[in-house]
Amino acid sequence: MGDAAMTSRRKRISLIAGAAAVAVLATVGAINNQDVSAVPPSADSPLFEGLPKTTVVEVLENPKAQANVAIWPAEETTGRNALWQGMVINFTQCRQMLTVYLEWQATGVARELPPLELPANPAGDVVRDAKVVDTSYREVIASGDPAQVSKLLLAESGCGAWVPARAGDTQGLVVADVVAKAAANA
Amino acid sequence: MTTTNTKRVVIGIAAATFLLLVSNGAPAQAYAQDSWTNAQVSCSHGTYQYVDSSLQHLVFGDVWVHQTSATNPVTGEYHLQSAQGNNTSAKVAASGQTVIWSGVIASTYKVWHTAQTSVNCNGSLPGDGNTLTSGWARFDF
Numbered sequence: 001m002g003d004a005a006m007t008s009r010r011k012r013i014s015l016i017a018g019a020a021a022v023a024v025l026a027t028v029g030a031i032n033n034q035d036v037s038a039v040p041p042s043a044d045s046p047l048f049e050g051l052p053k054t055t056v057v058e059v060l061e062n063p064k065a066q067a068n069v070a071i072w073p074a075e076e077t078t079g080r081n082a083l084w085q086g087m088v089i090n091f092t093q094c095r096q097m098l099t100v101y102l103e104w105q106a107t108g109v110a111r112e113l114p115p116l117e118l119p120a121n122p123a124g125d126v127v128r129d130a131k132v133v134d135t136s137y138r139e140v141i142a143s144g145d146p147a148q149v150s151k152l153l154l155a156e157s158g159c160g161a162w163v164p165a166r167a168g169d170t171q172g173l174v175v176a177d178v179v180a181k182a183a184a185n186a
Numbered sequence: 187m188t189t190t191n192t193k194r195v196v197i198g199i200a201a202a203t204f205l206l207l208v209s210n211g212a213p214a215q216a217y218a219q220d221s222w223t224n225a226q227v228s229c230s231h232g233t234y235q236y237v238d239s240s241l242q243h244l245v246f247g248d249v250w251v252h253q254t255s256a257t258n259p260v261t262g263e264y265h266l267q268s269a270q271g272n273n274t275s276a277k278v279a280a281s282g283q284t285v286i287w288s289g290v291i292a293s294t295y296k297v298w299h300t301a302q303t304s305v306n307c308n309g310s311l312p313g314d315g316n317t318l319t320s321g322w323a324r325f326d327f
Contacts, residue, residue: 073235082269083269086269086270087270087271089270090270090271090272125240125269125294126269128294129268129269129293129294130269132242132244132292132293133291133292135292136244136246136291136292136293151246151289152291155289155290156275156287157266157268157274157287157289157290157291158272158291159270159272161272161273162272
């Protein structure tokens, strides 16, 4: 094979290799935000220190909680961890709010919400964000109007829309279902 | 932020625009507006990126999301996810359109984008590719 032919062949090989590299990069670029590989933390992780263990396990096993985290990019560990912690706080407080509401309906007396339980090793802004919600919960209880509580628990964007009324019961009623029934019977 | 989203430029962040919405004697209400410019998002339906910077929505009220533009004709499907894992329904906005969620509880939210339907933004290359989108979200506080 002459020099000219060799040079031409090398060029073709270079072009093919370049095109292949571009294709691979484009494919990777298109999927790198779809994380299906990030391993969820263990319930024994220091991430959950200070939070109720049974609720931690419940949240880690909850399909909707898993789906919430799954859309996060794998490299955003802090955001993912903050969300895991936030959801544990959410499950805990949501059922506490349900108890407050049901007792309020039954007795006419609004019980105070238990103190906010926070992780010992907070990720990102989880504490700040939890306090936003905690403040709003305490404000509606202090309003003296149980309908203000039910409004939050029934809201599409509220915890009641997806947090199971009974811990771990992912097939049963969610908090909003119980609130709706109680409100209808009031 | 995602690798792709690191390219986005957020303008008008928390320097939030305080506006008085005085109408019919209603109490003054302020809002924060978070804008994104050229946030890189996927053209594949089902691939999500968040496009805002976690603004706090501090009162029970409305959240607005507006898609200003996209470099490819991608119609955005948006939903809000709170820092505690609560979600709104998904709403669809093409460029120039605004969607509104009413009765959104106080929390910190991210605005998540996916393409309403998959669009080929990648020409003859594999995959649907990405597009650059701009828009804003408005939260009450």
